[in-house]
Amino acid sequence: MSGKVYLVGAGPGDPELLTLRALKLLGLADTIVCDRLVGPSVLQYANPQAQFHDVGKIPGCRQHQQDEINQLLLTLARSRQRIVRLKGGDPFIFGRGGEELLFLVQHGIEVEVVPGITAATGCAAAVGIPLTHRGVAASVRFITGHLRDSDGLELDWRSLVDPTCTLVFYMAVSNAATIVEALIAHGRPADTPAALIHAGTMAEQDCAVVTLQEVPGMIDVFAPPTLLVIGEVVRLYSSPAKRALEQAGPTVPHSFNPPLSCPTELA
Template sequence: MHPGMVFLVGAGPGDPDLLTLKALRAIETADVVVFDRLVSEAVLALVPKGTARIDVGKQPRHHPMPQEEINRTLVALGRAGRCVARLKGGDPFVFGRGGEEALALAQAGIAFEVVPGITSAQGCAAALRLPLTHRGLATGLRFLTGHCRADAALDFDWQGLADPRTTLVVYMGHANIREIAAEMIAHGRPASTPVLVVSRGTLADQRHLTSTLAAIGSDIARAALPTPALFIIGEVVSLRETLGADSHGETAQRTAANH
């Protein structure tokens, strides 16, 4: 039997044009594709007709395939000599649990390769023509998960997150953005700091909303933007006024001057 091979492939934030050539090659040559719910329909449309598909989609409030079972599935496919493209939204190693899959494969002695993807922070920022760092506005960039294990309390380095020269991108932040914003203000970040929310970034139905730390909790509740969505917090968001003049329409526009 041929030795199996698993590619942990970053499928990007949704727009298939953002796939790397290596990702596309893995999709086209695999004999089985394992994917979850963040992989867009347009990317899945690139999977050849004869390729087996396994949907391990993690639908909210539905029973997802537990991570341990996904790990076991990948190991079993590798042991069976299959060539697997394990497609994950964005980048597999940015809040994608790709590290756990890589560990399971390494421990089982299955050959694997990691194909990086455009993480949604990059895809969403680019779609709105927004730099994440900018001379004079942001000297650092942090990616943060807004969702803690088993819904545990948020336990972040609030003082560090309040640094006004850092752009903060919050993944999975919908449920906790009000609390995150309040803590940042409490730790000294100005309440007028701009916040950009991007919903379904790079997809045809992409939407966004501009707000401030003070207003984001109520704005996000009112706008009811569909998921997935991410939050970009920091002075770079103010560049939207100049750079974003003709991109997709805003659902709400709030300026720091209003608060």
């Protein structure tokens, strides 16, 4: 009989932000297929006897194409029982989880999706930037910073200039100059505040607040994974939340204790 694939969101990096379901599945998995953006401290809660497959994609590298990952999951599901497909953030927010779900279901494989905290909400919260705020931002949009197979970044730019909408670009480092140029050309003011957040929620977390036009000049400082937040809510970073973070000093890893007794079978 075929096994079951669990598409599990690992959250933005801090293991304390795992869901209880994700923690349970990690401890019971006999196979783990892991993305590059999964926080390394998350993996300490994986079953040490589990078979491990690193399928992390590296920008500009042809290694681990999506079709190959789909086929690997199918092959594993036909020979193993509990396959955890572990993804950074949430599987259905720029995680290709929908593609993997459809592929596996079409081949008769049972799939369960376990949501995770996506990078936009996790990283913004970690630095004290609310993505929506009464009287400042009435909506928020999550936007990919690059398209499939490195195609050009063709977006509906006119729809992205509403000053009451916060924009959050994922994986935007390589196309930062294009994003900034297009937004300004279509009406976003050049002095709109923007935040670059690297390794949000992790010990090495870093954040810089600049204007929109200054973003391209910061890219050499911020390597992937870096989240780009654009909008008036970024001004709130200079609020008491920022001062509290500064007074606390560098972020340190949280102590995280799993449940005293782990389940022996899945619900």
